[in-house]
Each structure stands twice: as structure tokens, then as C-alpha cells.
Amino acid sequence: QTELRMTWYNDGNEGEVMQGILDRFEEANPDISVTLDVVPYQAILESLPVQLAAGDGPDIARVTDLGGLSEYYLDLTPHLEDPEYWRTNFGPFLNWLDPTGGGAISGFMTQLTVTGPYVNKTLFEQAGVEMPGEGATWDDWAAATNEVASALDIPIPMAWDRSGHRVFGPAISMGAELFDEEGNPALVDEGMRTMAQMLYDWHEDGTMAKELWGSVSGSTYLGANEEFANAQTVLYMSGSWQIPQFATTIGDAFDWWAVPAPCGPAACTGMPGGAALVAMEGTEHPEEVATLMEFLTQEENLAEFYGETLFIPGHLGLAESGVEFATDDPRAAHALATFAAAVPSISPIAYEAQGYANNRVMFNAFISRLGEAIVGELTLDEAFDRMEQDVEQQLAEQAR
Amino acid sequence: MADATAQSRPGVLAMLTARRGRGKLHWTDVFSYIYLGLGVLLMFGPVIWLALSSFKTPAGLVEFPPTLLPLGQISVPVEGYDDPLLLFSVTTETGETRELAQIRRIGIVRQMVDPAAPDERIDVPIDAAEPIREFDMAWENYTDPLQRFDFTRYLWNSVVVTVVATAITLLINSMAAYGLAIYDFRGRNGIMLLVIGTLMIPITVILVPVYLVVTQMGLVNSLWAVILPGAATPTGVFLLRQYMLTIPRDLIEAARMDKASEWAIYWKVVMPLAMPALAVLAIFSVMWRWNDFLWPLIVLNRSEVYTLQVGLNAFQGELNVQWHYILAMTVVTLIPVVVVFAFLQRFITTGIAASGMK
Amino acid sequence: MTEIRLETIRKAYGDVEVIHGVDLEVRSGEFVVFVGPSGCGKSTLLRIIAGLEDITSGSLKIDGTEVNHVTAADRGLSMVFQSYALYPHMTVYKNMAFGLENSRMPKAEIDARVREAAAMLQITDYLNRRPKALSGGQRQRVAIGRAIVREPRAFLFDEPLSNLDAELRVTMRKELAALHAKIGGTMIYVTHDQIEAMTLADRIVVLQKGRIEQVGKPLELYNRPQNLFVAGFIGSPRMNLIETTVTEGPALVSGAARIALPPGAPVTPGASVTAGFRPEHLDIVEGDGDIAVTVTFAEQLGGETYLYCAAEGLPQITVHRPGQLPVEKGQALSLRLDRKQLHLFDADGQVLANGLANG
Amino acid sequence: MTEIRLETIRKAYGDVEVIHGVDLEVRSGEFVVFVGPSGCGKSTLLRIIAGLEDITSGSLKIDGTEVNHVTAADRGLSMVFQSYALYPHMTVYKNMAFGLENSRMPKAEIDARVREAAAMLQITDYLNRRPKALSGGQRQRVAIGRAIVREPRAFLFDEPLSNLDAELRVTMRKELAALHAKIGGTMIYVTHDQIEAMTLADRIVVLQKGRIEQVGKPLELYNRPQNLFVAGFIGSPRMNLIETTVTEGPALVSGAARIALPPGAPVTPGASVTAGFRPEHLDIVEGDGDIAVTVTFAEQLGGETYLYCAAEGLPQITVHRPGQLPVEKGQALSLRLDRKQLHLFDADGQVLANGLANG
Amino acid sequence: MTDTTGFGARATRVVTAPLRWIFEALDKPFQALQRLGGIGSMPWWFLLPNLLFFGGFVILPLFINFGYSLTGGTRLFLEDRTYTGTEQYAFLFDCGNYADPTSCREDRFWRGIYNTATFIFFQVSFLVLFSLVTALILNRKIRARGFFRAVFFFPVLLSPVVVALIWKWILLRDGLLNAALVGMGFDRILFFVSPEWAMFWAIFVSIWAHMGFYTLILLAGLQAIPPDLYEAAEMDGTSKERVFWRITLPLLWPNMLVVIVLALIKGVQVFDEVYVLTGGGPGTATQFIVQYIYNTGFTNQVQNFGLAAAASVVLGVVLFVLTLVQLAATRRRDGG
Numbered sequence A: 001q002t003e004l005r006m007t008w009y010n011d012g013n014e015g016e017v018m019q020g021i022l023d024r025f026e027e028a029n030p031d032i033s034v035t036l037d038v039v040p041y042q043a044i045l046e047s048l049p050v051q052l053a054a055g056d057g058p059d060i061a062r063v064t065d066l067g068g069l070s071e072y073y074l075d076l077t078p079h080l081e082d083p084e085y086w087r088t089n090f091g092p093f094l095n096w097l098d099p100t101g102g103g104a105i106s107g108f109m110t111q112l113t114v115t116g117p118y119v120n121k122t123l124f125e126q127a128g129v130e131m132p133g134e135g136a137t138w139d140d141w142a143a144a145t146n147e148v149a150s151a152l153d154i155p156i157p158m159a160w161d162r163s164g165h166r167v168f169g170p171a172i173s174m175g176a177e178l179f180d181e182e183g184n185p186a187l188v189d190e191g192m193r194t195m196a197q198m199l200y201d202w203h204e205d206g207t208m209a210k211e212l213w214g215s216v217s218g219s220t221y222l223g224a225n226e227e228f229a230n231a232q233t234v235l236y237m238s239g240s241w242q243i244p245q246f247a248t249t250i251g252d253a254f255d256w257w258a259v260p261a262p263c264g265p266a267a268c269t270g271m272p273g274g275a276a277l278v279a280m281e282g283t284e285h286p287e288e289v290a291t292l293m294e295f296l297t298q299e300e301n302l303a304e305f306y307g308e309t310l311f312i313p314g315h316l317g318l319a320e321s322g323v324e325f326a327t328d329d330p331r332a333a334h335a336l337a338t339f340a341a342a343v344p345s346i347s348p349i350a351y352e353a354q355g356y357a358n359n360r361v362m363f364n365a366f367i368s369r370l371g372e373a374i375v376g377e378l379t380l381d382e383a384f385d386r387m388e389q390d391v392e393q394q395l396a397e398q399a400r
Numbered sequence B: 001m002a003d004a005t006a007q008s009r010p011g012v013l014a015m016l017t018a019r020r021g022r023g024k025l026h027w028t029d030v031f032s033y034i035y036l037g038l039g040v041l042l043m044f045g046p047v048i049w050l051a052l053s054s055f056k057t058p059a060g061l062v063e064f065p066p067t068l069l070p071l072g073q074i075s076v077p078v079e080g081y082d083d084p085l086l087l088f089s090v091t092t093e094t095g096e097t098r099e100l101a102q103i104r105r106i107g108i109v110r111q112m113v114d115p116a117a118p119d120e121r122i123d124v125p126i127d128a129a130e131p132i133r134e135f136d137m138a139w140e141n142y143t144d145p146l147q148r149f150d151f152t153r154y155l156w157n158s159v160v161v162t163v164v165a166t167a168i169t170l171l172i173n174s175m176a177a178y179g180l181a182i183y184d185f186r187g188r189n190g191i192m193l194l195v196i197g198t199l200m201i202p203i204t205v206i207l208v209p210v211y212l213v214v215t216q217m218g219l220v221n222s223l224w225a226v227i228l229p230g231a232a233t234p235t236g237v238f239l240l241r242q243y244m245l246t247i248p249r250d251l252i253e254a255a256r257m258d259k260a261s262e263w264a265i266y267w268k269v270v271m272p273l274a275m276p277a278l279a280v281l282a283i284f285s286v287m288w289r290w291n292d293f294l295w296p297l298i299v300l301n302r303s304e305v306y307t308l309q310v311g312l313n314a315f316q317g318e319l320n321v322q323w324h325y326i327l328a329m330t331v332v333t334l335i336p337v338v339v340v341f342a343f344l345q346r347f348i349t350t351g352i353a354a355s356g357m358k
Numbered sequence C, D: 001m002t003e004i005r006l007e008t009i010r011k012a013y014g015d016v017e018v019i020h021g022v023d024l025e026v027r028s029g030e031f032v033v034f035v036g037p038s039g040c041g042k043s044t045l046l047r048i049i050a051g052l053e054d055i056t057s058g059s060l061k062i063d064g065t066e067v068n069h070v071t072a073a074d075r076g077l078s079m080v081f082q083s084y085a086l087y088p089h090m091t092v093y094k095n096m097a098f099g100l101e102n103s104r105m106p107k108a109e110i111d112a113r114v115r116e117a118a119a120m121l122q123i124t125d126y127l128n129r130r131p132k133a134l135s136g137g138q139r140q141r142v143a144i145g146r147a148i149v150r151e152p153r154a155f156l157f158d159e160p161l162s163n164l165d166a167e168l169r170v171t172m173r174k175e176l177a178a179l180h181a182k183i184g185g186t187m188i189y190v191t192h193d194q195i196e197a198m199t200l201a202d203r204i205v206v207l208q209k210g211r212i213e214q215v216g217k218p219l220e221l222y223n224r225p226q227n228l229f230v231a232g233f234i235g236s237p238r239m240n241l242i243e244t245t246v247t248e249g250p251a252l253v254s255g256a257a258r259i260a261l262p263p264g265a266p267v268t269p270g271a272s273v274t275a276g277f278r279p280e281h282l283d284i285v286e287g288d289g290d291i292a293v294t295v296t297f298a299e300q301l302g303g304e305t306y307l308y309c310a311a312e313g314l315p316q317i318t319v320h321r322p323g324q325l326p327v328e329k330g331q332a333l334s335l336r337l338d339r340k341q342l343h344l345f346d347a348d349g350q351v352l353a354n355g356l357a358n359g
Numbered sequence E: 001m002t003d004t005t006g007f008g009a010r011a012t013r014v015v016t017a018p019l020r021w022i023f024e025a026l027d028k029p030f031q032a033l034q035r036l037g038g039i040g041s042m043p044w045w046f047l048l049p050n051l052l053f054f055g056g057f058v059i060l061p062l063f064i065n066f067g068y069s070l071t072g073g074t075r076l077f078l079e080d081r082t083y084t085g086t087e088q089y090a091f092l093f094d095c096g097n098y099a100d101p102t103s104c105r106e107d108r109f110w111r112g113i114y115n116t117a118t119f120i121f122f123q124v125s126f127l128v129l130f131s132l133v134t135a136l137i138l139n140r141k142i143r144a145r146g147f148f149r150a151v152f153f154f155p156v157l158l159s160p161v162v163v164a165l166i167w168k169w170i171l172l173r174d175g176l177l178n179a180a181l182v183g184m185g186f187d188r189i190l191f192f193v194s195p196e197w198a199m200f201w202a203i204f205v206s207i208w209a210h211m212g213f214y215t216l217i218l219l220a221g222l223q224a225i226p227p228d229l230y231e232a233a234e235m236d237g238t239s240k241e242r243v244f245w246r247i248t249l250p251l252l253w254p255n256m257l258v259v260i261v262l263a264l265i266k267g268v269q270v271f272d273e274v275y276v277l278t279g280g281g282p283g284t285a286t287q288f289i290v291q292y293i294y295n296t297g298f299t300n301q302v303q304n305f306g307l308a309a310a311a312s313v314v315l316g317v318v319l320f321v322l323t324l325v326q327l328a329a330t331r332r333r334d335g336g
């Protein structure tokens, strides 16, 4: 009997759902057993790369640094019965997993995410403020949330996840290009400066609270889901993955509403993203891994998975046909619909950024330096210089 | 004879008035007891606060101002509704307060019902209703995360790691300490310098090289990978050696005259006498091993070898900070430490005092 | 029974030689006491015999076999340490049994031996106590018991009584003497206490600076010291020693002292001679004596009296008389020496005479 | 000069009273020694006088002023501790100057006083050393020096010599006596050493269990003990004490002893009487004596001899004779008591007679 | 401990039975070694197991680490990495002005160093001060001394992560402390937003967590001071203040030295508790040198082992100097 190990992390109930599917798989393939090793997310980010580099990695892992770890992925193509199925249904995402563009098939998205804001609709109602509608700009939202907050004495008008990934969507809306003509990263341009300046000003004028972006260092992630769930903030810029969690933690305490990505001069886009389940090159059982991956990507299994976890499908066919989400919460359903609808309007730059192997270098450089600027350790201009230096240095180091 | 009566006054009063010198109550006496009182508050308070908080619901946790005890909202069964409904204290427009149960909330309005008169529906603006609460321990903070994984297995792994590692640490460190304390040999100073030198290297900075060594030995994903690397602690050698130096040489020589082999001297004479220092090291070792997180996270990626610390943190996802679980799990990991402390604290005090060093 | 022989034993720590060639034979069953000033090498010599220190050169023989390279454990000797070195974590029983267990003796025999020794030393009642719970004298006995049970070829003691208070010391001294009388083993005993040496020893070995000064029976050393060092060292209070010049007569002259010697005394006029006379060999006489002194200080102990006297040009002269003497401070006395007990030493400190005919 | 008066001083620790009403007057310039068995309260009494312990009841007066509530610092006394309690981190000079600096004395005067005391105690050469680098005797002197410089109203000593070895103790004892002779201050001295008490004291205070048993000059206590406790306590080796019955004659009979008493001895036939006689008051006689004994153990110290003898129905009898006695173990002896030195105590331990006419 | 019949003792015997068996079993081989090599060889046999572990898991990694510092790239295995010589060091030390981190190429490294220095300065001073005060008070004749001693020692047993969580939980925006402040009519303070407050709490919490240990060392020192010295001082008419400055403190000095040096070394190594408490923020206000190393080598997407290793070698040199200071200090104590 062959044992396969799958390293997994959980944001919600996806582990349990996956376990259910795996049980069925084992039933169908008695000679293969699959063990789900649930680790803290920190291990996926920090330990997994080292383990993979040392050759001690698992057979399959759920990862978020899609491109960065691509050198360790297994190309499943030779082992798949129907590679075309994969190309058709996972086409755009396969490139994220293979930034070299060689056409390898290494895995699929357990979850597609789209970034975008949530608002506390109830607060708007209580304050009697009109919610900005489709096509509203970030400035409109800033003004509206400020109005609500001051009317109801809400401490934080607007909160964003402390994450470069979250910022890049709006930044692209502001006109950031992220890459130069040759496709090399060019982090700081006019659009990015506008975005950074905007965030900086919001922190200065109290639209955003320094607690989030100012209170930790480096690239540390901090979310505002608690503040949002406790109605401490009017608008929360995060992403589709919060839906299952809000459905349980907020429930019907107030009306939490996902709204379409606000606009900038260049676009109205969020960032795509997500986690992928990928096969690892280090495996001793590529055949069995392929068997498992094929099983997992069967349409009905994926449909069950996305449906139960309330994840936006990373399967084009299912995206088209729609997944029946296992929720009777109208707010969750609305949010899912909103994010799913946003997928077509995502800017190509955003896709390119998400597919770029070293995108985290850019994210981190931006968020850590901007954070330092916000607390006053650097001026914004110094911060821009440092961002570029950081990116340049890390890429150089990697190229050695 | 005010002093004499003070001496024999019993109980708390005596405790409050007892003091070092004779003569009048010195300002230092007053200061001492204020300091000690504040000390107890400051040292114990936070831990107790943590323990209390760990029984609060997520909503209770973020409540401001916080309540001292964990409270839960009361729900009552109401005729005509399948599930019990949550009870609120409602201030009506006329200013009187009533206890109403909520059916559902729509926008900024709660649809409510009087449990006594279930037929009539009342609409109440949300800010006019206050939840009614009572003391309620949110045990689910503990049971939920513990059910999410194989708690007993991880616990067993943690216990194995802690016990085996502590045993190995005590054995090899005490042997080394014995060698360095009892014998006078060429190279001893060199080894002591090495020990003291490495005493100061924080493990965090050599994580990767140690991982390389462990990989090369093929230990990854076995408990040995967690047990072995920290076994030869310079701290332990240093502590034990300093203590063993205080054992009179005569005893060693007496044992030699008594035909004891060097090994017998080590374990029958020196080890029992080094008990206080061994106990201190044992306590520290248990503490280190039990709480170890960063290192197991790197070398263990298979669930059958997870330790409790890795397992408990596995519910920390990419995007959640679930304080109610974190606090509860913190309390869980605290329990063995508290137990060890309760049993061995007199060893700690005599041990460290006697070894005069860490 | 065991005979121990030391042949030109030398011991150096690094470059410093602390034992300079010691020759000594300890006879079977003999109680030999090492005395000497602090740092003279008593302990070192004892530890060499025990095997706890290496020998730098020379040869140590036990019953005729050289044991230079035999470890302490295998020499079959027992040692009682000054600190007793009882194992604090073991009961008295365990302390005594430990050595036997190490040689894998059957449990029953261990038990028998321990109980026998305990009975002999009257510590049977404490067998289950830890040393901490014993008084000084009891600890002492346990230490001896631990030595006895192993039925060693010889016993070594390093100042075993020096940690006890004066009264207990007297008791334990008598017990040790009784013990030796009873079991009769070869014993080597280190002390710097005069009285212990005098009362316990069959023979005393006086050491100084790593060399043997004299070996002999206690009263022999007391009565016939072979050199100035032994004369000054043995006896408490010390022998009075005064440096004199021999004049015709012959007589010894120095400051306020003029000691006429009987004819035939082994002195040459003009020579420097040190005269030694013990405090108890001075009589207080009416009229002219040998030395005219003034009492500076009198100690009336009731049963005996010590007088400390000053005399012109002489060091302090001590007088020891039995009973209570009605002597006051500042009183002038005339002292007369017992010639039979007068010791004379030449300029090199070697003895010229131990006792002369009464002059 | 300072007079210290204790009036029914009591001291209790919690519920346990350890000093049961002590009355004592220490006269100005007097050297008073407290002796008594361990735990009898000597140190406690001294510390009460020093001000280091509170008084439970009673009154302590220095020069007529009650000082019960005066702090130690303000009583103007100096104390020399058993451990010396020298400040290990200060030089000898600093140690001696410390107390003076506390009272903000001008530097020049401090210097003068320290140097004067140092000269007197012959420690001028060590003024810059730390206590660690001094020998026991030197430390002792520093401790005394520290007491002297403050020119205290009285000196208190708590077993100051007990940490020294035997030889040094003798020297330091003499120095102390000389010191008292020189500066003449009031001194209270605690010891459990017989000889120190006998030789140093103007008066000895014998304590037992927190009570005074007898106060008197040394030889008075030695020759005329008022009760059994003092008789047994003063004198080393101890007085021989045997319990006897008075028969007609009168005579004292017990076991192998039959001691005829001269007529008029204060005894009633049939009464129980304890007879006490010191070891040096026993003569060895040919033929019939008072007690027939067998020697169990003889200690020949050269200048004197101790015999430990067994007699039927009696405790061990100690005999102390000057000189070297040719006595062997096991030899039978006949002992005769000096009636002039015979002490008789009644059944309550109170004295009946200290010395009788020779019978 | 002396109780040989109680439950505790019996339990101990049961627990130690296997240990005893192991020791018994090891007796034979060690006796053989002793017969073979004599007593002179025994220390090495006793040291051997520890040295093996030590060599494998400490010394060897230290060498590998040094190897890393001379190489670049992101490869894990030393042989795959590009040799760069001292470039990593040069990069670290590329500064316009060493006193101004913003002028340095690797500004975070220097910020880490300056933050660590600030932290150590305050943490060590106050740690020593509070330990001393606590030890002095615990050394007085107070009731329930054992209890109070335990109270102050207790936090030493908590893991750094737990310590940080406990305090974070209290210091949060809606935490207990802010509730108290609001209750007393003050404004809320966002402790983790202000660099000064963040540093303050980092120092405070680390003192809270470690004070008990140092207190115990000082307490041991205090208890070793003979009480009669105090009585002698009392007889000498010394005021309490003077007794403290002139007697207690000098005699406690050796222990103080141990405490200071240990606290310094632990201060340089500070990482996890502050990392969990403040996350190094706000900005980089509480980012310390060890966190810099950890981030550089571990949390960044490009795991820069070489640079991290170079920084840790620099840190090692600093620690080594501190070690020498300690050795010199203890030497002096032993000698003088």
C-alpha cells in the first residue's frame, strides 16, 4: 500500500471537507492511503520551503506562494489520463503555478480568491448615509465611511488587511503597472505612489487606524476581521475567503455586505489569488499522486469541495455553471455572488502580478516600508527608495 | 513592651506587623508589604485574567469594558418556536424595561416577543435592547480545538519528547558536568570555555544549519529530531558543574577508598547529592521541551509525530486570529507547567540558591 | 595484620617537593601517630599511603609488596577523614554497607558485619538515620564504623577529632584507644594535638617540612628529644628554651640565668648551647636559684597553676606547678632547675644531653 | 568606667522563656565571665545587654540609667563576636574606622584612634589587608581593635576564642588578660571554656537553664562550689562525684568506697550525701585507702598523668597527678582522699561542706 | 527530601526504577573502561556523549553557519551555494554613518542593533533594580516568604510565547488595561502604535518574565551574608541606609555581577516574547537583532541564509566579547 502525505492548513472548515473526499478516495483506491497533515499557516510559509529544499517535503501540499515554490512542483502531465481536462478548466491558474510558462500541470486551486471590501450595511442604515454604488471611487468610500463613523462614533472608518496583496488591486486601479516593458518588476511608479500617498494620508487623517498597519513590523500580516465582526469598522478591505468565517462569527448580528471593487482612474479591480494544492517533485509515488489529483479534480468532487467550503471555484467549468454553496445565509450568498461577479473585471496586470513568482518580494517590500513610513520612521520618498532597493536586493540574491 | 506584644500577636495582623529589626515601624516595613501586595497582583493577576478570559465567548472577549467573569447570554424556550430564543432587556419608548426574546433581527430592528405572551410580535430598535447574561463558561473554547485533531496522539508525542529529552539531558549533562567538576585533566579549561561560549548562542540564529544536520542524519519527521538537538545544553552542564564543585572532595575520595568505581561514584554519590541542581535542570528542561514550537514546526510535518504545540497551533490559519481558541490553548499548555511548579518549587528555590548561578 | 613500609618516599606537586624522602616502617598492629606543624606534610604522607596521591619517587610496601601503582580501592586500607566524609544522602547503615556492596559481598554477610560494627560502636540505634541527624561524636563513630566493616589491612585517620569540641574530643580519644586495644589493627593517625599523640600512640612520628625529625614512643620523645625541634614541639606548654653561653665551671649563662652544671656535662666552655627545661621541672625556691624572674601573669586553674615570668635578657619562662599557688602578678621569684631533667642542644639544634646528674 | 545592672531580666521567644529572671551587678572595670552549658542563655544574656535582643521584662541599667529602650547603637557598648563579624570587603583600617565614620568623627581623629589601637594590638602592619588575608589570631585582634577604637563604655565578648586552635587560644587568652589590665574597661565575656573563665575572670557567673547558679571569684567557685552543678561544672577534668549513704562514724559508704569523716562533719547518719573530690586531691597510697580501684586507662602526658579508674558500684574515678607515674592498665590502686578538699552535697544538690578537717 | 517513607518518596522510587536499571547496566562497561584507561581517562568517557551531541548539534551548525555567511543565493545545501567571500558582511556594514541607520544599506540590521542596545540598557538596569528590591524584601523576616518567593518566580516557568500572549491580551486596544484607564476617566492608549509605549512594554514584559530568576540568585547572595555582620553594624551605630550601601551591596556584588552579565546576554538574545508581543512594531521600533536574523533567513520569500548567517556571526562576536567580560569578572571575584 502506498501512503501519500498531504500538508494542509486551515482557514475554516476546508480540512474537514477535504478529509471527507479523501475518505471516499481511499475507499475507491484501497492500495493508496492519504494522510492529511494539518499545520499552522506559518509552517507553509516558513518551514515548507526549507523542507522542500532539503528534500524532506510532503507529496502534496496546499500552498499560497504559488510561483515562489514552483521549482519544487511535479509536472503531472505524463501521469494524467486527460491533461486536456486540466488545461481547459484550470488554464489561467496553471500559469501561476508555472511562471516559466513551460505548460506544466502541477496542481489546482483549492480556492480562488478575489480581494475586495466588505461594508457594514447596518451602520450605513443607522447613520442614514447612502452607500456609494457601483463605480464609486476609493475617495468616495473614504468620505462615506468617515461620515458613518463620525455619525455613530465608530472608531475606525476603514480598515485594510495589512498585506501587500490587498493593496495591489487598488494600486492597479490607481494606475500602477508593476512591471516594465521587459516584464521585470518595477514596483514604484506613479500609480503606486498615488496609492501609497492615499493610504498614508488616510492614516494621518484617521480614516484608517494605525493599530493595524502601524503596530507590527516588516511584512507581518494583520487582519481586521475582528474589528469588522464587532462593528468597530465601517469598511473592511479584505477578500472572498472571509465569507465562511463571517457567516459563523457575524451571522445575522448585522448586515455585512461585499461590494464591488472601488475604482481608480485606471481600473476597478481587486487582486486574484488563492491557494493551490500542488504535487511535489520529491514524491516517490508520482503515479499515485496523479491518481489522487485526478480524483480530487473530478467535477463533482470539486463542486462539493467549493460548495461546502464557500470558496470561489478555481475551475472554469464550475465557475461557469455555478456551484451550489452550502449556506442559507443571504449575506454570504450575496457576498459570494459579488466576488464571483468581480472575476471578469480583474485587470490583466493583477493576473500578471499574481502569476509572478517573486510577487511576495514586491508585496512585502511595499507593506513593510509603507508601514515604516506610516509610523514616521521614513518619509514616503525614502520609503519608495527602500522598496525598490529591497526588491532589487532580494532578486539579486535569488539570482546568485 | 509594645514589641513583645507584637511578637506574639497571631495571624494576619502579626504578618502585617512583623518586621526585621526592633524599634519603630520603619518605612521599609510599610513599603515591603505594599510592594509584595502589588507583586502578587502583577505576577499572578495576568495569568488569572488569562484563565478567566479563556472561558469567554468570542463576543465576550472583545467586549469593552471587559467583564471580569465569563458571561453568556440567556436564552429561553418560547412557545411556538423550535429553538430557544435569546433574551434581551428592552427599554421601551415609555422608559420602562421589559424582558423580551428575539425572533430575528432585520436591519436596525429586532423582532421580539414576550416569552409570557408568545403571540404578539414587538419591533424594537437595536440600540434599545441589551442582552441579559449570566455566568457561563464557554467550554467549547477548549473542546472545539481539541476535537479538531488527534489530541491524545499529540499529547502522547509531547509527553514522550518531554520525558525522553529530559532524561537524556539529565544523563549526558550530568555525566559531562561530573567529568568537568571532579577531575583535573588537560583540556578541561578548553571545554569549559566551549561550554560557556555556546551558552550564549540563541538557537534561533542557527535553525537552518541544525536542520541541515538533522536532515542529513535522516531524522526529519521522527521524534528524535526534536529530542536530540537540544539534549546537550550548555546551560545544564554549566549549572550542574557549578553545583558539583561544591561537593566535598573528601566524599569522592572516601568512595574511592570504599572500592567504588568511578561510575558508581558518579551515580551513587554525586548524582544524589546534586539532586537540587538536577531538579532545577529537570524543570527547565521540561519547560523548554514542552513549550518548544519553532523547531518542531520545522522538523515535523507529519501529523503522527506532531507535538501538542504544533497541533494546537494548527488551527491558526492564514487569515484568522481566534483569540478565544488561542487563550484556551494557552491555558492548556500552561497546566503541566503549573503542576510541575507546584510539585517542585521548593527544589527550585533551594536548588538555584545553592548552585548560586543559573 | 599488616606492616607498612615507606622507602625514601618523595612527593612533589609540580616543581615543589613537599615530602623529601621519608623512610618509615609501621609494624603490624602498631598505632603510629604523625604529628608536626601545619603544612609539614602529614596529610600528604597519609594520602600517599592510602593511594589517593601518586608517589613521585620511592617505594611503598604493604606486607612486603610494592603498591606504588595499586589504586586506593585495591590496597585494602580504610581511611577516616577529618570531615568524616559520610555520604549525606545515605543512612548510617547504607554508609557502612556501601564499601561492602561495592565489592559485591552477599547481602547477609554485609548485614552481619554492619550490625556487628554498629553494636561495637554503640550506634545500632541510629542505623536508619541520616548523618545530618547525628551529633558530632555519633558521626565520628559512623565514620569509624565504615572503616571497620571492611576489615581493612590498616586504618588511616586524618585528624579525626579536630572538628569536635574539647569535651567530646576527650571522650572520643579514650574510645579510640579502647578500639585499638580491642581490634588491634595497624593504625596510622594524623593529628596536631599534643595530647592525642601522647595518649594514643605506640610510636610518634614527628614531621617537619616534609622530613622526619624523630620517631619514638611518646615518653621517649618527651623525655629524650633528639633535637630542638622535637623538644619545642612535644609538650604543652612548651619546654622553656634559652640560648646560653658555656662558661667555665661549667655553667650556662644568659641574662638573668646562671645554671651551674655538674662536672662532666658534655659542654665546652665558650660554646653556644641551648638549654631546655620543661615548666614542671622548675621549683620555686627561697633564696638563690638558677634564674631570677618576675611573675608577669599567673593562671590559677584550681588544680594547677601556670606562672608566666619575665627575666632579664631571657624569653618568657613558663612555670607549671600542681595545686594553687599564692603568687601575685609582679612578684619576684627564684627558680631552680631540676638538673636531671635538663636538656642541652648544640648550635645545630642536635641534642647534647637529656638530663644531667643533679648539680 | 561603667557599671551594668540587670534586674530580674526575663526573656521569652514566643512562649518559651529562656532567661528566667536574672539579677546581676557588673561593677565598673570588672571582668565578668559567663559560663554554663550550651543553650543555658549566655549569648542571649549578652545580646540583651548589647541591645541586640529585646527584654521581655525586667530592667537593664547602665550607670544607673535604664536602657531597655535604647538602641544598640546608642548604648555605647562594643561587642566582639564569636565569628568576629569583620566586614570582609573592607580593609582592616576600614573595619576599625567604620563605626567611627558612622558617628561623623573628623577624619584626623579617626585616623589617630585607629592607629593607636592598631599599635596597641600590633596589627599596624596589616592595616591595608582584607580580613581574608589574616590568620585567626590577627582577625581576632582586628575584632578587638574595632571594639576598642570606639572607646566604649563596656566591652562584650561572645566566645571570642572558640574558633581558634588550641595553641593560639592560649596566646590570645593571655593577650586579652593583658588588654584588660591595660585599658581596664568593664568587660563581660561569654565562654564555655573552663580555663578561659578561671584565668580571665574577676568574677565568674555560672548559668544554667536561664538562671544564675553562683557568682564569685574563680578560685572561690573552684574551692567552694555552692551546689552540685557548679561543683561538676567548674574544674577540668570534672570533680569526681559519688552518691553515698552516711553510716555511723560518721562515714560515707558506696560500693568500693568507704570514707570515714572526721567527727563533727555536717551529716546525719542514714542521709544520702554526694561526695565530691577533685582528681588532683586523690593520693595513691600503699595499703588501705578510702577507695579501691583498678586503672582502666592511663594518659601519660609527660608533665602530668591522668588515671581513669573503675571501682565497684561507683562511676569512673579520675585521678590527676603531676609527673610521670609508672602505672599500667589493669593495676589495682588504693586511693586516699584529702579530707580538707572534700565537698559534701545534700540530696537537693546544695552544699553541706566545702572541706573538712583531715580525718 | 529527607522523608523516605512517604508517598512522594515511594513515587520517586517507582519513577526512578528504570533509571536505576540504566545506571546499573552502565556500570560494567564503565568499569571496563576504567580498568583499561585508568582513572586518568575517565573524564573523557564521561564527557564523550555530551561532546558528541554538542559537536553534532551545536558546533557543526555553527561552522555551517559561518559557511553560509560566506556564500549567497537561496540554496540550502552549502555545496550548491555561490561563494561570495565577505560580500554579505560588506553589505551589512555598508553605511554612510554608523550612528544613523537610515544611512545604511541594510537599515533594518542597524535598527535592530540600536533597538537591542536601547532595550538592553533599560531592561538590564531595571531588571537588576527590581530583582534587587524584591530580593531585599524577600530577605526580610516576613510571613509566607516561600509563597511570595514562588509568586515572583512563577513567570520564569512560562514560555516566552505564553508570556507575550498574556500581556498582549491585557494591552490590546480593548484589553484590561485600557478598560482600567477608561474606567478611571483617561483616554484609551494604543500601546502598540506608539514606539515609546511598545518599547516600554517590551521591556516591562521581559522584566516581568525573568525577574524571578535573578531575584533568586540575589536572594541566595543575600542569605549568604552572615547575619552577625548586620549586628556588628548595629553595634557600630550604622544607619539602615548606610548598612545597605556599605555592607549589603558590596557583599552582594559577586551575585550582582552574575545577574548583570546573564541579563546582558539574555537581553542580546531577546526574540520570541517581543516578537509575539509587538511583532517588532510599530514600524521597526521593537525589532531586535535576532528578529532581524530570523526574518532575513526565514520569513522572507527569498530566504537569505547568507545574510542572516553573517548577521548572526556579528552577533556571535558581540556575545563572545560579553563572555570574556564575564570570565574576567568571575576571575577577579575568585582571585580577589
Ligand SMILES: Nc1ncnc2c1ncn2[C@@H]1O[C@H](COP(=O)(O)OP(=O)(O)OP(=O)(O)O)[C@@H](O)[C@H]1O
Binding pocket: C013, C018, C036, C037, C038, C039, C040, C041, C042, C043, C044, C045, C192
Ligand atoms: N594539591 C596540592 N598542590 C600543591 N601543593 C600542595 C597540594 N596539597 C598540599 N600541598 C602542599 O603540601 C604541603 C603539605 O600539605 P599537607 O596537607 O600534607 O599538610 P599537613 O601537615 O596535613 O597540614 P595540616 O596540619 O594543616 O593539615 C603544604 O605545604 C601544602 O601547601
Ligand SMILES: Nc1ncnc2c1ncn2[C@@H]1O[C@H](COP(=O)(O)OP(=O)(O)OP(=O)(O)O)[C@@H](O)[C@H]1O
Binding pocket: D013, D016, D018, D036, D037, D038, D039, D040, D041, D042, D043, D044, D045, D192
Ligand atoms: N531566636 C530564638 N528563638 C527561639 N529560641 C531561641 C532563639 N535564640 C535562642 N533560643 C534559645 O534560647 C536558649 C539560650 O540560647 P543561647 O544562644 O543564649 O545559649 P548559649 O548559652 O549561648 O549556648 P551556646 O554555648 O551553645 O552558645 C536556647 O535554648 C536556645 O534554643
Ligand SMILES: [Mg+2]
Binding pocket: C042, C043, C044
Ligand atoms: Mg592535613
Ligand SMILES: [Mg+2]
Binding pocket: D042, D043, D044
Ligand atoms: Mg552562645
